[in-house]
Amino acid sequence: MAIDFRRKSVLASITSQVIDTYSSDAASITHLGQEPLPSLEVCLSILSDLKEILFPGYRRRQNLSLVNAPYYVGDLIDSLHDRLADQFARAFRYQSQAGRTVGQEPVPADFAALGQDHAIRFLSALPHLRRLLATDAQAAYDGDPAASGIDEIVFCYPGFEAVTVHRLAHQLYGQKVPLVPRIFSEWAHSQTGIDIHPGASIGPSFFIDHGTGVVIGETCEIAAHVKIYQGVTLGALSFDKDADGNLVRGTKRHPTIEDHVAIYANATVLGGRTVVGAYSVIGASASVTRSVPRNTVVTIEKPLLRFREAA
Incomplete structure (x- = not known):
């Protein structure tokens, strides 16, 4: 089927409607008439x-x-x-x-x-x-x-x-x-x-193994010789709001990871007051929302596996 060029007459109207949004309800995502x-x-x-x-x-x-x-x-x-x-x-x-x-x-x-x-x-x-x-x-x-x-x-x-x-x-x-x-x-x-906010402070000898799905927040502090695996989140526990209901910015929201810590796949460490002590290990899929002493291994209880004969 060939293009019907007569139908292009509607494009002028579409253009006009798009331009209208530049100065109305979508003006906030418009940058016109200013320095580049x-x-x-x-x-x-x-x-x-x-x-x-x-x-x-x-x-x-x-x-x-x-x-x-x-x-x-x-x-x-x-x-x-x-x-x-x-x-x-x-x-x-x-x-x-x-x-x-x-x-x-x-x-x-x-x-x-x-x-x-x-x-x-x-x-x-x-x-x-x-x-x-x-x-x-x-x-x-x-x-x-x-x-x-x-x-x-x-x-x-x-x-x-x-x-x-x-x-x-x-x-x-x-x-x-x-x-x-x-x-x-x-x-x-x-x-x-891998999503690393540019504000995150990361020391030397840092290794992300595999990596897909890693999230490291803006105020995260990571010391030297830290290793993390895929799916790890170093994030915020909650977002404080002011009296007007606006998010409070510029506060420490993300955890501190000390030297020689290993964090395994899909683990989550949350909160600006949370500190994972040096030489500690956070096991796979663990969720940590409070500080961990140094030389500590954190794991979750293994789920029970159930085997049955296939039908």
Whole structure:
């Protein structure tokens, strides 16, 4: 059956109805006549180039050496500086227009200079982030007998991919850059099934095994040498509200996980006052809502299995 072009006459009416929503009941999700927001496409291209620098030889450019790497990486960093400065300036301008501030200080008017300051600060953190990621890769290799080596982890492990993006997003979160950290972290969430809020504080040698379904909340604090499995939630127990019924923000809502803790599949640890002590183990499917002393194993009673002959 051929397209009947006469029916396209209705499209003008549909367009008009859509445009009407831009200034009425759906105006809150409309950004018109203002300075541009950060670009999703540019932010993701930045993320790709950052990983090219963090893991040289693993991604686009092959045959790098200590002789030619300075030229290649230098060119990437120069390009990243310009794009980061622009995207950060857009983010801070958005923040100012929305009536927000950076920390406790008013946002200055020179957004280009502010964007450049934060771009240079962020790029200066890359050597430190590489050292952190090397501990994460080693933790994955030490914690998974199926791993053939560090190369396989960098290439293939979704947990390591999610932690890589989180390290970058957390740096930006600490710099109070608006929007961009969440763009990074939600891209990683969509790619790996692992949801780590950029505000979560995570120490070195962190390993997420398998990973699908892991959720780590904004105010979670994770120390060194922690290992968690798929389906683990480190979340909030409840959300406090003020006298007007609005959610109270900026409080500690998520748990603290101390050194050398292992949390097995589908376990849930909830609450800002909940602390899992060092060298403890949280067994599969356990639900923890109060603090756990160090050197403690938490498990649930095994359900009884019933076997019967099939009909």
